[in-house]
Amino acid sequence: MNVAADSNHTASMLARYERLMDISMQLNSTLDLASLLRKIVSAAKELTNTEAASILLIDPATGELRFEIASNINPHEIEKIVVPMEGSIAGWIVTHGEPRVIEDVSKEPGWSRSVDDTIEFHTRNLLGVPMRTHKKVIGCLQAVNRLGTEKFDEDDITTLTVLASQAAIAIENARLFQQSDFIAEMVHELRTPLAALKASTVLLLRPDLPIDRSRDIVTTMQSETERLIRLTSEFLDLARLESGRTRLDITRFDLRELLTESVEVVLPQANNKSISVAVKSERYTVAADRGKVKQVLLNLLTNAIKYNREKGHITVSAREAEGQDKPFVQIAVSDTGFGISKEHQKHMFEKFFRVADTAGFTQGTGLGLAIAKHIVEAHGGQITLESEANVGSTFFITLPLATR
Numbered sequence: 001m002n003v004a005a006d007s008n009h010t011a012s013m014l015a016r017y018e019r020l021m022d023i024s025m026q027l028n029s030t031l032d033l034a035s036l037l038r039k040i041v042s043a044a045k046e047l048t049n050t051e052a053a054s055i056l057l058i059d060p061a062t063g064e065l066r067f068e069i070a071s072n073i074n075p076h077e078i079e080k081i082v083v084p085m086e087g088s089i090a091g092w093i094v095t096h097g098e099p100r101v102i103e104d105v106s107k108e109p110g111w112s113r114s115v116d117d118t119i120e121f122h123t124r125n126l127l128g129v130p131m132r133t134h135k136k137v138i139g140c141l142q143a144v145n146r147l148g149t150e151k152f153d154e155d156d157i158t159t160l161t162v163l164a165s166q167a168a169i170a171i172e173n174a175r176l177f178q179q180s181d182f183i184a185e186m187v188h189e190l191r192t193p194l195a196a197l198k199a200s201t202v203l204l205l206r207p208d209l210p211i212d213r214s215r216d217i218v219t220t221m222q223s224e225t226e227r228l229i230r231l232t233s234e235f236l237d238l239a240r241l242e243s244g245r246t247r248l249d250i251t252r253f254d255l256r257e258l259l260t261e262s263v264e265v266v267l268p269q270a271n272n273k274s275i276s277v278a279v280k281s282e283r284y285t286v287a288a289d290r291g292k293v294k295q296v297l298l299n300l301l302t303n304a305i306k307y308n309r310e311k312g313h314i315t316v317s318a319r320e321a322e323g324q325d326k327p328f329v330q331i332a333v334s335d336t337g338f339g340i341s342k343e344h345q346k347h348m349f350e351k352f353f354r355v356a357d358t359a360g361f362t363q364g365t366g367l368g369l370a371i372a373k374h375i376v377e378a379h380g381g382q383i384t385l386e387s388e389a390n391v392g393s394t395f396f397i398t399l400p401l402a403t404r
């Protein structure tokens, strides 16, 4: 290398380290796991000048090595991909705790084409490094398909290794934050129905209790027990979704049938408040997890009833969505209820968030929309809302249409 080339090289290395420092600072300030992972893969691509990047993490519960995010894989496809610890490149990196450069994957005996085949992607070369916290290796960060003609060199390995260890610490922090936050809130929510149950049993045991009062108390106990059951299953749902352990069971089904079926479930509730519900939709075949989409729709519909006025209206409609690279359908659930102020709209999809005005006279945990957001995004879709105070709200979700 001549002197000029050498100083060029040093300058570009310095620029790269500066960029790495910037990125590390950004990572450390992100506690939301999903956006953290997105930031890491985009940084990995940028710093190594590659076409795609991915993160595989060891599932703390099962010990399996699984794709957590990849810039070239859809979120709903990724969940199925478990990589064997033995015989795979990622498994080798994780067990040995060392980086690996593969110049030509087709010459690699441990290379499995099955992931490429699943996602219709062609991997040519890759650089993978372990993601290490101070105690252990938690996964592996891979940069795939170098852009341009240069091969991966020592600088690339160093840069990606530094990024990976910063990322590993940030991931651990986000996980810890998620757990502490969630457990504290969960215990808090469980205490109210438990306290009500305890008070009821004390009353029931009083010898002077009139027989007709005991019926009332048992009725209260029953509804509090139902609330506990619902709470615990929602907690479990959300905890699974947040940790990425939820598997989507994707099938093709008729959306209009599902809309009608969901409306039928909530009709008795709507009738109680004399609220009308209309479904307006063409026939669409979507590719999604039917049970989970139904769960989302039921929450949106229940909200549209709970936070609606007497004799209000609800409209459920579907149309093809624009501006997507593959065809999506957009479902809208529209109500004539209290509406949501701009300030509250920002927090709508956060777990445990409930608007104070309505929390007083309606039952709920504030988990429904947080769960809905996870489910819709796991399908590669989006959930949004438009609302005007005292006029009503519309919640929109997008889902992939079945192709062919």
Ligand SMILES: Nc1ncnc2c1ncn2[C@@H]1O[C@H](COP(=O)(O)OP(=O)(O)OP(=O)(O)O)[C@@H](O)[C@H]1O
Binding pocket: 234, 299, 303, 304, 307, 308, 335, 337, 338, 339, 340, 348, 353, 354, 355, 356, 358, 359, 363, 364, 365, 366, 367, 368, 369, 370, 393
């Ligand atoms: N259609 C709506 N109109 C007005 N406010 C709404 C509407 N949907 C939701 N909200 C507000 O957003 C909050 C969060 O809704 P979310 O569905 O997450 O929880 P929830 O209905 O309170 O409880 P649950 O977990 O049982 O669904 C509600 O408490 C309510 O204040």
Ligand SMILES: [Mg+2]
Binding pocket: 299, 302, 303, 364, 368, 369
């Ligand atoms: Mg709800």
